[in-house]
Amino acid sequence: MRMADLPGAYDLPDERGHFGQYGGVFVAETLIRALDELKTQYARYRDDTDFRDEFEYELKHYVGRPSPVYHAKRWSQELGGAQIWLKREDLNHTGAHKINNCIGQALLACRLGKKRVIAETGAGQHGVAAATVAARFGMECVVYMGTEDVKRQAQNVFRMKLLGASVVPVTSGSKTLKDALNEAMRDWVTNVESTFYIIGSVAGPHPYPMMVRDFQSVIGRECLVQMPEAAGRQPDYVIACVGGGSNAMGIFFPYLMRDAVKLVGVEAAGEGIATGKHAASLTAGRPGVLHGNRTYLLQNDDGQILETHSVSAGLDYPGVGPEHAWLKDSGRAEYVTITDQEALAAFHDCCRIEGIIPALESAHALAHAMKLAPTLPRDAIMLVNLSGRGDKDMNTVAERAGLQFYCRPECDPSRR
Amino acid sequence: MNRIDATFAKVQSAGRTALIPYVTVGDPSLAAMPALLEAIAVAGADIIELGVPFSDPMADGPVIQRASERALLQQVALRDVLAVVHDFRMRDRTTPIVLMGYANPIEAMGEKVFADRAASAGVDGVLVVDYPPEEATDFAQLLHARGIAPIFLLSPTTPESRIAAVAALARGYVYYVSLKGVTGAGHLDTADVARRLADIRRHVRLPVGVGFGIRDATSARAIAAHADAIVIGSRIIEEIEQASPGEAAARAGHWLAGIRQALDSMERKRAA
Numbered sequence: 001m002r003m004a005d006l007p008g009a010y011d012l013p014d015e016r017g018h019f020g021q022y023g024g025v026f027v028a029e030t031l032i033r034a035l036d037e038l039k040t041q042y043a044r045y046r047d048d049t050d051f052r053d054e055f056e057y058e059l060k061h062y063v064g065r066p067s068p069v070y071h072a073k074r075w076s077q078e079l080g081g082a083q084i085w086l087k088r089e090d091l092n093h094t095g096a097h098k099i100n101n102c103i104g105q106a107l108l109a110c111r112l113g114k115k116r117v118i119a120e121t122g123a124g125q126h127g128v129a130a131a132t133v134a135a136r137f138g139m140e141c142v143v144y145m146g147t148e149d150v151k152r153q154a155q156n157v158f159r160m161k162l163l164g165a166s167v168v169p170v171t172s173g174s175k176t177l178k179d180a181l182n183e184a185m186r187d188w189v190t191n192v193e194s195t196f197y198i199i200g201s202v203a204g205p206h207p208y209p210m211m212v213r214d215f216q217s218v219i220g221r222e223c224l225v226q227m228p229e230a231a232g233r234q235p236d237y238v239i240a241c242v243g244g245g246s247n248a249m250g251i252f253f254p255y256l257m258r259d260a261v262k263l264v265g266v267e268a269a270g271e272g273i274a275t276g277k278h279a280a281s282l283t284a285g286r287p288g289v290l291h292g293n294r295t296y297l298l299q300n301d302d303g304q305i306l307e308t309h310s311v312s313a314g315l316d317y318p319g320v321g322p323e324h325a326w327l328k329d330s331g332r333a334e335y336v337t338i339t340d341q342e343a344l345a346a347f348h349d350c351c352r353i354e355g356i357i358p359a360l361e362s363a364h365a366l367a368h369a370m371k372l373a374p375t376l377p378r379d380a381i382m383l384v385n386l387s388g389r390g391d392k393d394m395n396t397v398a399e400r401a402g403l404q405f406y407c408r409p410e411c412d413p414s415r416r
Numbered sequence: 417m418n419r420i421d422a423t424f425a426k427v428q429s430a431g432r433t434a435l436i437p438y439v440t441v442g443d444p445s446l447a448a449m450p451a452l453l454e455a456i457a458v459a460g461a462d463i464i465e466l467g468v469p470f471s472d473p474m475a476d477g478p479v480i481q482r483a484s485e486r487a488l489l490q491q492v493a494l495r496d497v498l499a500v501v502h503d504f505r506m507r508d509r510t511t512p513i514v515l516m517g518y519a520n521p522i523e524a525m526g527e528k529v530f531a532d533r534a535a536s537a538g539v540d541g542v543l544v545v546d547y548p549p550e551e552a553t554d555f556a557q558l559l560h561a562r563g564i565a566p567i568f569l570l571s572p573t574t575p576e577s578r579i580a581a582v583a584a585l586a587r588g589y590v591y592y593v594s595l596k597g598v599t600g601a602g603h604l605d606t607a608d609v610a611r612r613l614a615d616i617r618r619h620v621r622l623p624v625g626v627g628f629g630i631r632d633a634t635s636a637r638a639i640a641a642h643a644d645a646i647v648i649g650s651r652i653i654e655e656i657e658q659a660s661p662g663e664a665a666a667r668a669g670h671w672l673a674g675i676r677q678a679l680d681s682m683e684r685k686r687a688a
């Protein structure tokens with residue numbers, strides 16, 4: 001289905017948070033009132049001039065927006081096909097797109113009079129962003145993080161602590177992002193009156209998928225203006241990695257109604273779809289209910305949620321935002337996969353050729369662009385969301401590379 | 417009349433509060449279930465709630481999470497839960513069985529297939545924690561049509577305006593979550609529960625069960641003074657996990673009998 005075939009404008013989700021059969025509010029009764037309140041208050045502030053002005057002010061002066069679009073000329077030339085442009089979310093304060101959403105939710109928390117915020121985190125980028133806005137707005141902050149992720153993202157744990165947040169290691173289940181989300185939900189259900197839950201992706205119960213999408217869509221709105229200025233026209237392809245899918249929804253959303261622009265989401269194939277060690281819920285999952293919404297899930301025949309694998313902690317999640325599920329079924333967006341190995345190769349190329357160290361999550365989108373570029377004419381334009389920087393991934397990459405870093409020939413002492 | 421309604425009719429005419437223990441199917445093992453269920457029935461369970469193991473039990477505290485994890489280590493699935501009920505029904509035709517769990521295992525089986533199999537196994541009620549009424553109209557209909565009661569939660573945060581809407585879909589009993597928190601938490605406020613039950617009864621004709629946070633004879637009696645039924649889960653599971661697998665049934669039964677006795681002595685006092 002193309003957007004043009006839809007009656008009227010794109011106006012999903014519906015009143016109760018459904019994107020077709022996906023989304024909704026699948027939570028225990030105790031949380032219903034808090035979600036209803038959030039829905040009502042968000043509807044009020046979404047179009048409130050003061051709220052929007054403050055959001056934009058913070059994005060400009062605190063986050064450093066707009067983030068530029070950058071023409072990766074050397075890389076495009078080397079690949080010999082389409083021109084690759086990068087949306088530089090890696091240049092944001094705290095190093096990823098996550099901060100956009102955290103600013104929005106923190107402003108909402110302030111207006112709701114909540115003095116305590118909680119968050120779940122996988123790679124730690126959302127945790128750092130939540131801890132940052134909590135510091136900025138003077139709120140108590142508790143971040144839930146699986147013990148596996150605490151280990152592989154030690155630097156981000158330290159950052160969160162520096163920012164005054166308390167990081168609670170989660171030891172239940174698979175000890176990763178999904179379990180951190182379970183634990184954050186348990187905290188919220190217990191402290192629902194005092195606490196604002198800052199969900200980090202376009203996931204969770206309504207209104208979160210819509211609200212996070214709205215806050216993140218600043219990414220795509222900037223691109224709509226920047227691409228004609230910088231590249232002369234809108235891109236042919238917009239490519240973004242998808243774990244929960246917030247950076248992808250953020251850049252896709254303003255392009256949804258522009259049918260000429262192909263939207264491609266890139267999931268983590270881990271060690272390969274066939275091995276079962278991956279995190280590609282749209283590609284290899286089935287619809288089900290988890291964490292408050294109906295969406296594609298990696299699950300076994302009994303409906304138990306499977307443990308996932310990806311070299312990037314931020315993509316290591318067995319579900320996906322419900323709007324992506326709808327975009328997949330409707331055909332408006334295409335979803336592909338990239339393995340750990342392909343993502344790592346793209347990571348190194350991006351460092352070596354463009355002087356940009358990307359997050360391993362974003363490297364999945366870059367890897368797909370690398371595959372696609374040579375198949376397209378030189379005047380084709382691909383816009384890749386470089387959703388975050390890779391400083392947090394140094395340990396992972398060093399371990400994988402066996403510390404064998406690329407050395408530019410002219411810098412290699414043995415060649416002098 | 418279905419078994420849940422019949423049970424409440426009997427309990428209420430005797431001036432008693434129904435006792436509803438909860439255990440997770442597959443904890444300590446599937447093989448242990450017949451003896452465990454028999455033990456808690458003999459100890460005085462009026463209704464038995466059976467937990468369906470799930471990988472992500474978001475509304476449960478650590479004790480029931482651990483029970484779920486132990487069951488999942490043995491690959492206990494929803495079809496095993498139904499087999500346990502079927503087996504129980506061969507020996508016990510009267511004690512109602514209510515399944516409590518999360519949406520995804522049911523959706524994986526298919527809601528209609530599940531409703532059919534639950535009915536033929538002898539399930540009397542189903543409580544899906546993450547199916548609030550707004551998302552469960554069709555599912556509740558499937559259950560109704562097969563004589564199974566859809567059971568819904570009410571919580572301290574449920575506004576009065578919503579109670580009637582929840583009750584409209586509910587059958588059997590409604591389950592009042594006695595505190596803001598997860599199962600097994602320990603900050604129960606009896607006076608608050610009493611106030612809330614009065615609000616609920618203005619809108620709900622069904623019996624009201626109260627659970628989450630009842631841990632001993634004292635809290636059981638305090639809540640029983642106001643509720644039509646009390647639900648106890650985490651505390652029984654603690655007994656099970658501290659026992660050797662062979663002794664789990666006897667130990668859970670012994671502990672529950674103590675609660676039954678506490679309730680009965682209170683009720684005799686009330687009757688006298």
